[in-house]
Amino acid sequence: MDVDNITYEPVRPEASVYDDVKKEKTSIDDTLVIFVCVEKGDTLEMADKAMLDTEEYMKKLARKRLVIYPFAHLSNNLADINESRKVIEYMFKKAPAGIEASKAPFGWNKKLILDIKAHPLAEQSRSYSPNGEEQKIYKKAKPVSANTSLVRKSSWAGLPEMDHRTIGERLDLYSFQEISPAMVYWHPNGHVLYRELIALMRHLELKYDYLETSTPVVANLALWQVSGHLDHYKDNMFMFENESGAHGMKPMNCPSTIMIYKSRKWSYRDLPFRTATFDKLYRRELSGVVSGLFRVQELTQDDGHIFITEEQLLSEMSKLLQMVKETYEVFGMKFTAKLSTMPDDHLGEEALWEKATAALKEALENNGITYGIKDKDGAFYGPKIDFDVLDSMGRSWQCATIQVDYQLPIKFSLEYTGEDGKAKTPVIIHRAILGSIERFAAVMVEHYQGKFPTWLAPVQARIVSISQPANEYAEKTFAELKKLGIRTELDISDKTLEHKIRDAITMKIPYIIVLGKKEMESGKLTVRSRSGKQQFGVPMNEFISKIDKEIKERSLTLSY
Numbered sequence: 001m002d003v004d005n006i007t008y009e010p011v012r013p014e015a016s017v018y019d020d021v022k023k024e025k026t027s028i029d030d031t032l033v034i035f036v037c038v039e040k041g042d043t044l045e046m047a048d049k050a051m052l053d054t055e056e057y058m059k060k061l062a063r064k065r066l067v068i069y070p071f072a073h074l075s076n077n078l079a080d081i082n083e084s085r086k087v088i089e090y091m092f093k094k095a096p097a098g099i100e101a102s103k104a105p106f107g108w109n110k111k112l113i114l115d116i117k118a119h120p121l122a123e124q125s126r127s128y129s130p131n132g133e134e135q136k137i138y139k140k141a142k143p144v145s146a147n148t149s150l151v152r153k154s155s156w157a158g159l160p161e162m163d164h165r166t167i168g169e170r171l172d173l174y175s176f177q178e179i180s181p182a183m184v185y186w187h188p189n190g191h192v193l194y195r196e197l198i199a200l201m202r203h204l205e206l207k208y209d210y211l212e213t214s215t216p217v218v219a220n221l222a223l224w225q226v227s228g229h230l231d232h233y234k235d236n237m238f239m240f241e242n243e244s245g246a247h248g249m250k251p252m253n254c255p256s257t258i259m260i261y262k263s264r265k266w267s268y269r270d271l272p273f274r275t276a277t278f279d280k281l282y283r284r285e286l287s288g289v290v291s292g293l294f295r296v297q298e299l300t301q302d303d304g305h306i307f308i309t310e311e312q313l314l315s316e317m318s319k320l321l322q323m324v325k326e327t328y329e330v331f332g333m334k335f336t337a338k339l340s341t342m343p344d345d346h347l348g349e350e351a352l353w354e355k356a357t358a359a360l361k362e363a364l365e366n367n368g369i370t371y372g373i374k375d376k377d378g379a380f381y382g383p384k385i386d387f388d389v390l391d392s393m394g395r396s397w398q399c400a401t402i403q404v405d406y407q408l409p410i411k412f413s414l415e416y417t418g419e420d421g422k423a424k425t426p427v428i429i430h431r432a433i434l435g436s437i438e439r440f441a442a443v444m445v446e447h448y449q450g451k452f453p454t455w456l457a458p459v460q461a462r463i464v465s466i467s468q469p470a471n472e473y474a475e476k477t478f479a480e481l482k483k484l485g486i487r488t489e490l491d492i493s494d495k496t497l498e499h500k501i502r503d504a505i506t507m508k509i510p511y512i513i514v515l516g517k518k519e520m521e522s523g524k525l526t527v528r529s530r531s532g533k534q535q536f537g538v539p540m541n542e543f544i545s546k547i548d549k550e551i552k553e554r555s556l557t558l559s560y
């Protein structure tokens with residue numbers, strides 16, 4: 001993994017054999033990290049091969065630092081612990097000359113924070129087998145018993161309170177199960193987050209003239225041969241054979257969206273053609289890595305592809321940047337932008353690159369967005385802008401990315417008829433604003449620490465009855481709110497009022513509506529907001545109109 005930063009800290013020994021180290025934080029910038037796990041039958045020759053690959057990879061990425069990170073969670077067929085330690089020590093000794101190598105402590109449960117670079121080569125995984133052959137992707141399914149192999153994975157103990165995995169478990173948002181490694185099981189509460197984030201983007205896409213599409217997850221590998229993904233991305237694709245040949249599951253939406261463009265003829269008058277999709281994507285990652293929503297093998301991008309003429313680049317970028325700004329304003333998050341310019345190994349004429357880069361700069365400046373330059377860090381097919389958002393704890397997360405692409409249209413022979421009647425090649429802008437919905441949901445969980453604004457809250461109001469006689473009034477109120485589409489729950493259980501309120505507070509529900517005899521007689525509500533404020537005698541209509549407005553406007557503050 002090519003990372004901007006890795007920080008790890010041994011928490012407690014978790015194996016019978018472990019390194020003698022202090023419980024201190026180690027933080028290393030700009031380094032390649034290799035997660036290593038030694039399985040039964042692994043040999044030192046295999047370690048040699050892995051280190052040779054590492055050296056080659058480091059050269060390719062021009063990295064001068066290496067962290068060897070023992071990571072037993074990658075396998076359930078681990079070698080003897082002393083053997084594992086020996087192989088990992090050996091790899092550390094074999095670290096390429098002239099680089100700064102470190103080794104994370106062996107045999108410890110460690111706190112780990114990774115800040116990962118976003119480029120196609122940033123994360124790669126390999127496995128080595130004794131006979132040197134490439135390991136078969138598919139192992140035979142093992143017979144399972146319902147109580148062992150199908151159990152929920154909950155190795156999240158010891159994580160910080162503010163971690164989205166801890167909060168997610170407490171608020172019952174999602175879980176991860178061994179039977180679908182690094183893929184999300186969205187529970188009803190968490191799926192509200194997922195849907196609301198998509199609904200927000202759909203709302204903005206309508207405003208900014210996008211048309212939504214959906215394309216198959218599976219396609220013949222020919223598609224990715226043409227796009228070039230097979231050359232660069234093969235290791236990260238899920239593939240399988242069937243009667244009609246080799247197929248893959250899509251790791252990105254671009255090639256299949258292009259198939260829609262190719263299905264008809266285009267004139268310059270039809271462009272820009274702005275498409276958006278929320279299809280699921282599949283990317284193979286290091287197996288068994290448990291980092292919650294931040295590293296998943298099944299993900300959903302708020303993905304957009306815009307087909308434009310070369311002349312439309314500036315106006316389209318301005319429009320797009322406006323949309324990015326509007327999106328982050330919803331969350332009250334500040335952001336910074338980085339413009340990545342032409343790398344040494346680029347495709348296409350330099351004059352074109354210069355023109356495109358100048359257009360991106362102008363669009364950023366027109367929108368009043370301050371930006372930094374990442375010199376020579378663009379993709380080989382065009383310049384790009386990346387956006388980092390700042391969360392409530394001052395941490396930055398890379399989310400939006402906008403990439404100008406001159407190469408895919410050429411590879412797929414895309415055309416439109418120009419004003420002069422001649423065939424021309426369009427330009428594609430790839431863009432994602434939230435990035436991946438899964439990752440953005442995690443950022444939201446940590447940003448709000450589970451105290452979501454009402455529009456995003458899994459449950460927006462809970463009605464709590466004080467005593468049995470008020471139950472009927474509670475049920476009536478419940479039906480009323482539900483009818484208006486407000487996500488409401490009803491608690492008319494026999495628990496004490498304190499207990500009911502405590503339950504609702506634990507779930508961080510924005511509004512608790514407390515109804516007793518007094519409320520029943522007056523036909524009004526007692527509204528207790530998440531901040532602890534309590535207001536008596538609130539007319540039903542007033543509550544409804546305030547909360548409805550708050551939700552529709554995606555307000556960041558509570559009305560009570």
Ligand SMILES: [Zn+2]
Pocket residue numbers: 252253254305430431
């Ligand atoms: Zn794309």
